[in-house]
Amino acid sequence: MINVYQPSLGKEELDRISQVFESNWIGKGKLVSEFEAKYAELLKTDSKHVLSTNCCSEGLFSSMHLCDIKPEDEVVLPTISFVGAANSICANGSKMVLCDVDPRTLNARAEDIEKVITDKTKAILLLHFGGIPCEMDEIMELANSHNIKVIEDCAAGVCSSYKGKALGTFGDMGMWSFDAMKILVCGDGAMLYFKDEEVREKAEKWLYFGLETKSGYENSVAQKWWEFDISCFGHRAIMNDVTAAMALEQFKKLPLFMEKRKVVNDFYDENLKDLSWIDLPPVLPEYVKSSYYFYHIQVKNGKRDELATYLRERGIYTTYRYFPIHRVKGYHAVGNFPNAEFATDNTLCLPIHQSLTSDDLGLIVDTIKEFGKKFC
């Protein structure tokens, strides 16, 4: 089966992990700090604005506390969002207010958000679909004019940028995921960005029990080093040197990963462009850079499901992301979202990852064409 997403891990990661074993310290340590520093560089910021955590979902859940969002507040969420984003708002007891999206990029636009803003809106939890940047100038202007906080779910937007600035660094808080299905992978892990250094300090405590003193070892000068105090009832959500070892090696490979993903993207563009029954992903403005996390086509003749099945029967796995929150019964959400409806029923994400061979790509394109000849 050709996977839709797949990690690229090798000897380099294994060697680095061996070194961690030899060091006898597998917890949060020097490698985590090193990874944070490297990632801050990638974002063109410094370590005072970033903090790692054990997963991006933790970042979503914690954003509610860290951005001071209260149960009586409303949070705007594009209906095409990750399940954890919706859960974090609902678990906080806040009112989740869904908005529609652009039918082609599947990103929320300022006009979509503006329609659902009320005087109770405290924040917008924005998704950059598949690493495609939202129109940040317009969204930030809207958010600033209404005094609304912006939280960016940039989970798959590693290396994405908007007008030369790293995606995820526009709002009050941004986050990237390094889970098994992403581009830079380390099993589980995530990076958080905070516009405000003080919020980062608050986050550091929040993600480690609210402890005022860091650890017994660092506190060893104290007379009774087992005593401690807390500033809040915080979680325990940290990376460790095993996952950081993997992340550091993956980090070095990022430029190569991006190159390969672009090759896959361009191959599909070139070889599918003549199929009149398919819309290719929208052409992006030249001032944005995507991480090419998704390659999402739209099937124009209502045969998306048939195409997905046809491909799967021939060893090619495809999928659709993200199933819209308003159609998930458990949320009891209301509203009309015609663009999201259209996108959900017609969009298909084709395989895209660094290990796809030209044979794989040839087979995928040929099988799509074959389906077209038979049924379209």
Ligand SMILES: *Cc1c(COP(=O)(O)O)cnc(C)c1O
């Ligand atoms: C993967 C993903 C997450 C969650 O990341 P984890 O690190 O697995 O918690 C959040 N948002 C989006 C858009 C994702 O794709």
